[in-house]
Amino acid sequence: NAGVTQTPKFQVLKTGQSMTLQCAQDMNHNSMYWYRQDPGMGLRLIYYSASEGTTDKGEVPNGYNVSRLNKREFSLRLESAAPSKTSVYFCASRWDTIYFGEGSWLTVV
Amino acid sequence: EDQVTQSPEALRLQEGESSSLNCSYTVSGLRGLFWYRQDPGKGPEFLFTLYSAGEEKEKERLKATLTKKESFLHITAPKPEDSATYLCAVQDDDSNYQLIWGAGTKLIIKP
Numbered sequence: 084n085a086g087v088t089q090t091p092k093f094q095v096l097k098t099g100q101s102m103t104l105q106c107a108q109d110m111n112h113n114s115m116y117w118y119r120q121d122p123g124m125g126l127r128l129i130y131y132s133a134s135e136g137t138t139d140k141g142e143v144p145n146g147y148n149v150s151r152l153n154k155r156e157f158s159l160r161l162e163s164a165a166p167s168k169t170s171v172y173f174c175a176s177r178w179d180t181i182y183f184g185e186g187s188w189l190t191v192v
Numbered sequence: 193e194d195q196v197t198q199s200p201e202a203l204r205l206q207e208g209e210s211s212s213l214n215c216s217y218t219v220s221g222l223r224g225l226f227w228y229r230q231d232p233g234k235g236p237e238f239l240f241t242l243y244s245a246g247e248e249k250e251k252e253r254l255k256a257t258l259t260k261k262e263s264f265l266h267i268t269a270p271k272p273e274d275s276a277t278y279l280c281a282v283q284d285d286d287s288n289y290q291l292i293w294g295a296g297t298k299l300i301i302k303p
Contacts, residue, residue, distance in 0.1 A: 087235075125279070125281075125292070126291075126293040141290070
């Protein structure tokens with residue numbers, strides 16, 4: 084079982100560039116999340132999607148956009164990257180328990 | 193404001209040396225408290241959900257307990273493969289989806 088799959092695993096961007104992180108889940112979950120994880124801090128919610136066609140801002144949405152393309156896929160777009168966006172990004176899906184992907188390491192130089 | 197604090201930040205134990213990790217929380221009403229394990233370079237992996245004070249859950253060498261203010265993750269006779277960062281999160285009654293995460297405790301078990 085694949086669970087939650089994220090791509091790419093690693094990415095280096097130059098300041099001002101944009102990119103999209105892809106996420107797909109095969110567990111038929113309605114809810115999906117995008118988090119970022121920084122050293123010494125807990126996971127912080129960027130965006131949440133309760134179901135196909137709906138999205139809500141989390142704690143740290145500035146500079147990001149999301150698309151819930153269908154029930155399986157939830158993508159995160161980073162517009163005009165800045166060094167402050169350097170982080171590890173996790174996609175997750177949930178029925179009752181939250182299941183995480185393996186993470187995407189993003190460095191903005 | 194909902195808050196989750198985990199202590200200690202890091203814990204080094206000898207193999208077989210039992211100990212406990214703490215997760216203190218502040219919420220208006222607890223919908224659930226979650227424990228996860230995270231290995232380096234990986235996503236968090238679910239361990240337990242606790243819903244009410246007095247509840248306990250066990251899995252191999254791990255046992256999670258819950259009071260009205262904190263949760264403990266007890267590790268009995270740990271092995272090197274138990275080395276990981278352990279994350280705690282809470283969901284408030286007021287939220288349908290938002291979890292508040294602690295910063296984690298990094299556990300190192302020396303052989």
